[in-house]
Amino acid sequence: MLERVLVRCATSYVSRMVPEVVFVLGAPGAGKGTQCAYISREFGFEHLSAGDLLREERQRPGSEYGEMIEAKIREGQIVPVEVTCSLLHRAMMRSGKNRFLIDGFPRNQDNLEGWTRAMSDKTKLLFVLFFECSQELCVDRCLERGAAGSGRSDDNLDSLRKRFDTYLKDTMPIIDHYQGCVRPLSLFYSDASADRVEEKSLVPRSLAHSAQTERDESCFFERATGVHLFIRGYHIKKT
């Protein structure tokens, strides 16, 4: 009896130690980064943006990948997974946290296979969030972001056309993959307005709790009630 209790405690301890990850997908400009900021603040996730890590690596003096990363980003193409995955892994190790929102990954089949090879045994995928937004609005947002001084070499019409081609050709099949497998994928519309993200549920409604109790707590809840309710359904508490 005691042995069984000890085994159960040890198993539960070990499973708590395995880093938990949530993948966040959506078109360029769909609002992934914006929503991740709210979610990480509210639920204690560490937000890791694959695009930001690649941009940092591009800037790092002496990086052997700098030029390749810049060329891929400008052309709207996807950097080989070995580079992206090792940046993500290093950032996870450095953070000292145990729960991660991985924004903009996996973006294509190479990303998915590389992560599965290198990381799936070391991490637990909790769920996948997908933010849907019309292409027109996404492009407008990225152009505005560029005009406001983002400094990004891909916030221009030429790069955006290429990024959308890549998104439709390479990323949409990954979203289809998650819709078709057992891991729940939740879909959110992020084009309604700046202050509302509506959920189009691909997960059982029972995951959602009463919306009313959440509404008056903070602007996060108003902005992303659907996402918030979905995550609450996993009983995730701020760490």
Ligand SMILES: Nc1ncnc2c1ncn2[C@@H]1O[C@H](COP(=O)(O)OP(=O)(O)OP(=O)(O)O)[C@@H](O)[C@H]1O
């Ligand atoms: N719901 C919204 N309404 C209006 N503007 C928004 C909304 N969400 C995000 N934005 C703005 O749109 C721009 C793109 O948002 P964000 O950077 O979060 O998108 P993203 O999906 O992470 O983009 P990328 O993939 O290009 O990094 C930002 O300038 C952000 O302030």
Ligand SMILES: Nc1ccn([C@H]2C[C@H](O)[C@@H](COP(=O)(O)O)O2)c(=O)n1
């Ligand atoms: N998994 C990823 C994520 C990003 N990139 C490159 C190519 C993207 O166009 C660019 C910008 O990413 P964003 O900030 O829009 O998420 O970064 C990649 O190659 N692989």
